[in-house]
Amino acid sequence: xxxxxxxxxxxxxxxxxxxxxxxxxxxxxxxxxxxxxxxxxxxxxxxxxxxxxxxxxxxxxxxxxxxxxxxxxxxxxxxxxxxxxxxxxxxxxxxxxxxxxxxxxxxxxxxxxxxxxxxxxxxxxxxxxxxxxxxxxxxxxxxxxxxxxxxxxxxxxxxxxxxxxxxxxxxxxxxxxxxxxxxxxxxxxxxxxxxxxxxxxxxxxxxxxxxxxxxxxxxxxxxxxxxxxxxxxxxxxxxxxxxxxxxxxxxxxxxxxxxxxxxxxxxxxxxxxxxxxxxxxxxxxxxxxxxxxxxxxxxxxxxxxxxxxxxxxxxxxxxxx
Amino acid sequence: xxxxxxxxxxxxxxxxxxxxxxxxxxxxxxxxxxxxxxxxxxxxxxxxxxxxxxxxxxxxxxxxxxxxxxxxxxxxxxxxxxxxxxxxxxxxxxxxxxxxxxxxxxxxxxxxxxxxxxxxxxxxxxxxxxxxxxxxxxxxxxxxxxxxxxxxxxxxxxxxxxxxxxxxxxxxxxxxxxxxxxxxxxxxxxxxxxxxxxxxxxxxxxxxxxxxxxxxxxxxxxxxxxxxxxxxxxxxxxxxxxxxxxxxxxxxxxxxxxxxxxxxxxxxxxxxxxxxxxxxxxxxxxxxxxxxxxxxxxxxxxxxxxxxxxxxxxxxxxxxxxxxxxxxxxxxxxxxxxxxxxxxxxxxxxxxxxxxxxxxxxxxxxxxxxxxxxxxxxxxxxxxxxxxxxxxxxxxxxxxxxxxxxxxxxxxxxxxxxxxxxxxxxxxxxxxxxxxxxxxxxxxxxxxxxxxxxxxxxxxxxxxxxxxxxxxxxxxxxxxxxxxxxxxxxxxxxxxxxxxxxxxxxxxxxxxxxxxxxxxxxxxxxxxxxxxxxxxxxxxxxxxxxxxxxxxxxxxxxxxxxxxxxxxxxxxxxxxxxxxxxxxxxxxxxxxxxxxxxxxxxxxxxxxxxxxxxxxxxxxxxx
Numbered sequence: 001x002x003x004x005x006x007x008x009x010x011x012x013x014x015x016x017x018x019x020x021x022x023x024x025x026x027x028x029x030x031x032x033x034x035x036x037x038x039x040x041x042x043x044x045x046x047x048x049x050x051x052x053x054x055x056x057x058x059x060x061x062x063x064x065x066x067x068x069x070x071x072x073x074x075x076x077x078x079x080x081x082x083x084x085x086x087x088x089x090x091x092x093x094x095x096x097x098x099x100x101x102x103x104x105x106x107x108x109x110x111x112x113x114x115x116x117x118x119x120x121x122x123x124x125x126x127x128x129x130x131x132x133x134x135x136x137x138x139x140x141x142x143x144x145x146x147x148x149x150x151x152x153x154x155x156x157x158x159x160x161x162x163x164x165x166x167x168x169x170x171x172x173x174x175x176x177x178x179x180x181x182x183x184x185x186x187x188x189x190x191x192x193x194x195x196x197x198x199x200x201x202x203x204x205x206x207x208x209x210x211x212x213x214x215x216x217x218x219x220x221x222x223x224x225x226x227x228x229x230x231x232x233x234x235x236x237x238x239x240x241x242x243x244x245x246x247x248x249x250x251x252x253x254x255x256x257x258x259x260x261x262x263x264x265x266x267x268x269x270x271x272x273x274x275x276x277x278x279x280x281x282x283x284x285x286x287x288x289x290x291x292x293x294x295x296x297x298x299x300x301x302x303x304x305x306x307x308x309x310x311x312x313x314x315x316x317x318x319x320x321x
Numbered sequence: 322x323x324x325x326x327x328x329x330x331x332x333x334x335x336x337x338x339x340x341x342x343x344x345x346x347x348x349x350x351x352x353x354x355x356x357x358x359x360x361x362x363x364x365x366x367x368x369x370x371x372x373x374x375x376x377x378x379x380x381x382x383x384x385x386x387x388x389x390x391x392x393x394x395x396x397x398x399x400x401x402x403x404x405x406x407x408x409x410x411x412x413x414x415x416x417x418x419x420x421x422x423x424x425x426x427x428x429x430x431x432x433x434x435x436x437x438x439x440x441x442x443x444x445x446x447x448x449x450x451x452x453x454x455x456x457x458x459x460x461x462x463x464x465x466x467x468x469x470x471x472x473x474x475x476x477x478x479x480x481x482x483x484x485x486x487x488x489x490x491x492x493x494x495x496x497x498x499x500x501x502x503x504x505x506x507x508x509x510x511x512x513x514x515x516x517x518x519x520x521x522x523x524x525x526x527x528x529x530x531x532x533x534x535x536x537x538x539x540x541x542x543x544x545x546x547x548x549x550x551x552x553x554x555x556x557x558x559x560x561x562x563x564x565x566x567x568x569x570x571x572x573x574x575x576x577x578x579x580x581x582x583x584x585x586x587x588x589x590x591x592x593x594x595x596x597x598x599x600x601x602x603x604x605x606x607x608x609x610x611x612x613x614x615x616x617x618x619x620x621x622x623x624x625x626x627x628x629x630x631x632x633x634x635x636x637x638x639x640x641x642x643x644x645x646x647x648x649x650x651x652x653x654x655x656x657x658x659x660x661x662x663x664x665x666x667x668x669x670x671x672x673x674x675x676x677x678x679x680x681x682x683x684x685x686x687x688x689x690x691x692x693x694x695x696x697x698x699x700x701x702x703x704x705x706x707x708x709x710x711x712x713x714x715x716x717x718x719x720x721x722x723x724x725x726x727x728x729x730x731x732x733x734x735x736x737x738x739x740x741x742x743x744x745x746x747x748x749x750x751x752x753x754x755x756x757x758x759x760x761x762x763x764x765x766x767x768x769x770x771x772x773x774x775x776x777x778x779x780x781x782x783x784x785x786x787x788x789x790x791x792x793x794x795x796x797x798x799x800x801x802x803x804x805x806x807x808x809x810x811x812x813x814x815x816x817x818x819x820x821x822x823x824x825x826x827x828x829x830x831x832x833x834x835x836x837x838x839x840x841x842x843x844x845x846x847x848x849x850x851x852x853x854x855x856x857x858x859x860x861x862x863x864x865x866x867x868x869x870x871x872x873x874x875x876x877x878x879x880x881x882x883x884x885x886x887x888x889x890x891x892x893x894x895x896x897x898x899x900x901x902x903x904x905x906x907x908x909x910x911x912x913x914x915x916x917x918x919x920x921x922x923x924x925x926x927x928x929x930x931x932x933x934x935x936x937x938x939x940x941x942x943x944x
Contacts, residue, residue: 033796037836039376039538041385041470042816043825044836047484048472051465055538090575091378091539097576156611164615171621172612269607271576279372282790 001312005305012301019297021066023290028062033284035088056088069290084294085287089280094291098273102295104174105272108195108264109257111188113250115196116203121246123200124207128215129234139204146201155194155267162190172269191268195261199253203246210242244314251307252300259296360920360936365943366599368930369607369616370627373575376470378542380535381522382461385470387814388627390522391927395551395581395595395602397525400434400455400504401516402594403926405933407651409706411925412818414516417594418450418526418548420502429511429877434519436502437591443547443584444557446528450548451501454526457489459496461532462523464489468538471816473831474518480507489533513877513884517817525549534564543569547584550597550933554580554943572943579604580943581932598920598936601943617915618644623937624914624921626930632764635691638913650694651923653910654704655814656823657696658902659773660798660840664850665806666752667782668841669858672738673748674900678719680731682776686905687724689768694911698724699904701896703823703888706925707815709881712889718896728779735780748781758784759808761794766810773809800835801842801853811840812908814928819878820888824870827895829863841901864899866891 036053037044053059057068072083079086079093087094123143127136146154162169170186177184214220215238223233262274273292280288370388377383381393394405402417404410416422418440424433440450459479462469463486469475472484480495495507508515518524528546535541544567545553554572561567572580581602589597604626607613614634616622630638638648661668661677668674683698690696700717721727732746740750758773760766770786777784784807789797794810797803816822825831829844834853839845844865850857857863873887895901912930914921922934 033790033792034800034835037796037799038792040468040836041376041383041472043473043831043838044470044833045473045476045484045831046833046836047465048468048470049833049836051468052538055466055468089375091375091380091542092569092575101576159612159615164619171616172607172609266608267612269609269612271606271608275608276576283792284796 005309008301008305008308012298012305015301016294016297017070019293020069020290023293024062024066024069027284027286027289033282035284035286038284039088073294084291087280087288088285089283089288094287097276097288098291098295101271101273101276102258104270105258105261105265105274107188108191108261108270108272109254111192112195112199112257112261112264113254115192116200117250119196120200120203121207121243123204125211125234125239127204127208128211131212136208140208143201143204146197147205149198151194151198151261151263152267154197155191155264158190158194159267172267174270187268191264191270194268195257195264203249206249207242207246210245211238214238214242240314244311247307247310247314251303255300255303256296258299258303259292360596360598361938362598362936363600364917364937364939365601365603365941366624366918366932366935366937367603367605367622367939367941368624368626369605369613369622370625371608371610371613372606373579373604375539375542375575377468378539378575379545379573379579380467380539380542381525381527381545382458382464382467382541383470383538384522384542387928391626391924391929391932392579392581392602392604393522393525393545394924394927395549395597395932396545396547396553396584397522397549398440398592399520399522399525400436401520403520403924404594405922405924405926405931407923407925407931409709409925411923412706414520415594417520417592418455423516425877425879429513429875430508432506432508432515432519434504434506436504438502439588440548440591441586441588442526442528443552443586445559445561446531446546447586448528449501450526452498452504453501454528455504455524456493456496456498457529457532458524458527459493460486460491461489461527463491463493464536466536466538469523471521471523473825474521474816478508478510478512478515478518480509489529489536511875511877513874513880514817514819514821516878517819520817531559531561531567534567543573543575545570547587550584550587550589550592550595551581551602552584554582554601556584577606582943595933596936597933599932601941602932603941603943614913617913620915620917622915623917623939624930624935625912629695629911630913632691634913635694635911639694647914647916647918648694649912649914649921649923650909651912651928652704652706652925653696653814653908653928654706654818654925655812655908655928656699656702656704656904657812657906657908658699658702658904660808660811660902661900662804662806663841663843663863663899663901664845664855664858665804666858667738667740667748667750667756668806669861669863670738670740671864671898671900672734672736673740673782675719676731676734676738676780677777677782678900678903679721679734680726680728680776680780681903681905682726682772683721683724683905685725685772685776686769689772690765690906690908694909695765696906696908699907701892702902702904703820703892704815704907707818707820707823708889708892709885711885712892716893718893726776726779731780741781746780753781754783756782756784756806758786759794759798759805759810760786760788761791761810762788763791769809798840799837801832801837802834802855804855805840808840813838818926820885820892821870821874824866824873824888824891827866827899827901828870829865829867841899843895843899843901866895866899869894 036049040049040052077083079095084094123139127139130136163171169190175183175187223237265272265275277292376385398418400419401414419434420437461467463482465485475482476484481493497505526548532541553570555570610628638644661674700714705713735741735746736744740748760770774784798805798808827843832839845863847857869891876884917937917939919938920936922931924931
């Protein structure tokens with residue numbers, strides 16, 4: 001098992017190298033904007049543009065820039081470890097900004113994941129057990145609605161209703177939980193719910209389908225024949241194996257969300273990684289784009305590793321060597 | 322069931338009409354400025370914007386954003402200053418750090434300023450400002466690695482300034498500081514608007530003992546030491562005992578917030594340009610533009626500052642009489658235009674460019690921008706306020722009925738062109754087809770695009786719009802070898818209230834390969850074109866106004882009328898003999914305030930709410 005984990009961790013490095021080299025290629029081969037021109041002023045001279053290019057290190061050959069970037073990620077740079085460089089637009093170390101923002105994104109992603117699991121899985125189970133009843137149809141109808149509703153619309157509606165009209169939400173923004181736990185919680189609840197509703201709907205539908213299939217298996221019938229109580233049959237025998245696809249999904253989803261839930265972050269003014277990455281793409285702020293790319297690639301691959309380990313727990317037939 | 326469906330349809334129709342009305346924008350003027358009660362001291366101006374977007378991290382040496390100049394105007398004092406108010410009064414120059422107007426030599430080449438005594442830097446520097454601190458600001462502008470973004474206003478103007486100095490410690494040959502209160506500038510050539518140039522934020526005094534630690538562009542932005550009424554919160558905690566000891570001032574995080582508090586060393590008695598009613602200014606980043614305006618409406622913050630309101634918000638304030646008084650529309654001194662590249666067919670033919678001006682439905686473009694609240698139709702290049710209203714909208718060399726475009730006149734112009742071989746007034750040459758037109762990918766630019774495309778189609782010019790993010794669109798048109806024939810994404814705002822800050826756009830000598838801002842390439846020579854890798858149009862001469870610009874620029878701004886008349890003639894000449902643009906909008910800056918703002922004022926120089934002249938009646942504090 002440990003050899004397997006080490007091998008997978010090495011793959012994380014490979015994935016990161018591939019993803020960042022592609023990002024570099026896209027940025028330099030198909031540039032949407034030239035940072036040196038963007039940051040040289042409204043009416044710059046050629047010398048000024050060259051000076052900015054030199055300041056940003058963009059005058060070095062692209063492969064050299066890439067090797068330097070990788071070196072700094074592993075060994076650190078003048079701003080510390082990991083070395084993520086200097087943001088062109090904010091003129092501050094990416095590392096400091098990154099840690100400030102990733103905390104917000106992690107809180108959003110993990111909180112939303114807990115909410116959608118707490119909503120999605122029970123609804124999926126109930127729908128599967130009460131198949132073709134009013135409860136099932138109502139749950140699946142709601143799930144369809146939330147799958148279809150765009151997150152930005154849900155967010156704006158949520159704000160309009162709970163902040164603007166009812167005044168029971170404090171509105172947008174982020175308060176560190178160290179400043180005030182209640183303020184932190186009250187600012188995060190609405191974004192968690194809005195982001196979770198979309199995913200909860202997916203998870204409810206998936207859990208339902210998986211449960212229906214599992215509950216028709218021979219070993220479920222055997223469990224019932226043995227006289228086990230129904231709740232034990234459902235939760236211990238049915239749910240456990242039904243959760244395998246759910247675990248796969250959550251690995252991908254949380255991993256991807258760590259790269260930022262752009263729309264939710266924007267609507268709720270949560271200054272996380274996603275919204276920062278989008279702005280940086282528009283501004284041609286390569287160090288920030290690369291930092292986010294590295295983190296997302298690491299997050300997705302690590303989450304997949306965790307998923308594979310959890311598989312072994314959920315399904316005793318799975319063994320890693 | 323039938324009735325219910327009918328009712329639903331009616332509700333749907335009403336909703337659609339409401340949305341349509343909101344989308345179309347209003348044609349009404351903004352409300353009169355609200356001045357509900359006398360201004361009072363105290364409170365905090367709480368405002369928010371989606372992104373600071375600083376061009377140089379707030380470092381005054383290179384910061385080139387109107388909003389940043391607004392902030393720096395509250396934090397620093399230059400030799401000259403304005404009253405930070407709206408309209409013509411806000412463009413007038415007065416001594417600020419200088420004790421009086423300068424002595425100017427008869428040949429216009431030497432300017433001598435005396436500084437007011439006793440003006441101090443804010444904490445932690447706490448010492449009196451001397452002429453050497455002003456000279457140091459110029460030394461920073463002259464330092465290559467600090468990339469002064471409007472250094473072109475000083476290079477080749479002040480003796481010894483060329484932007485190539487290796488260090489900010491290097492003195493500028495043309496600047497003398499015979500004593501702590503006197504500074505003398507020696508110029509290379511008479512520069513009529515020099516007083517405006519010593520008003521810009523980059524020229525405000527900078528303490529060398531702090532700024533010497535920052536040798537790269539923008540690095541000083543988080544350590545700016547105040548010389549004005551406000552300072553960054555936490556400035557007093559900055560440890561300046563060594564470069565290593567300095568940590569960014571806590572009140573400024575470029576991604577989250579900028580908090581300004583009163584500078585304890587500021588003496589109101591030395592300043593008759595600023596009122597400084599509020600105790601603090603809290604500028605937060607809020608990525609949700611709707612939320613910013615909702616918060617203003619709910620009174621949670623006092624004002625918008627940088628972001629224009631969305632169309633539904635604008636509509637709400639225009640149609641609700643109670644709210645209308647909180648909507649402020651001020652002249653932004655910015656011209657939006659369609660540029661035409663004079664080296665690229667079919668726009669290498671002046672008749673085509675004239676036809677484009679005559680066919681453009683400017684009324685529809687104004688509507689796409691939200692109506693007269695958002696601006697007025699531009700009929701020439703320089704906004705009238707910059708020309709002391711000597712050339713207003715009544716000068717319109719391409720006037721058409723109701724500004725809707727005149728097909729007959731446009732076709733007459735097109736007939737004169739070499740691209741209309743059958744002389745029917747419609748371009749029939751292949752060069753008029755599939756012309757790439759660069760645009761931004763956001764409203765109101767996307768709403769303007771069909772208007773421009775359909776207008777030009779009437780005279781046979783078929784454009785292929787390419788919508789890009791703002792910076793990508795600019796990068797594309799600023800690269801000369803891209804040979805972009807036409808673009809809808811560009812605008813130009815004044816840097817200071819002198820027409821030269823617009824004329825500089827048409828200087829053929831400043832055309833460069835990348836980062837070029839003379840998109841139409843006015844004044845380009847065959848030699849320049851060859852070096853830049855583009856074709857110079859055969860059989861045509863690209864109009865050149867370099868000499869006219871130099872002539873106007875040599876007239877000092879002490880001879881205001883003569884100088885303005887010269888630029889008026891330049892504007893006319895460019896519009897009639899060069900025709901590089903279809904100017905279509907002089908934009909207004911819209912600000913929405915909450916009832917807590919008891920005195921609203923607009924800073925004509927920065928183009929934003931005046932931070933030193935507004936008053937609020939909230940009890941907020943800066944935490």
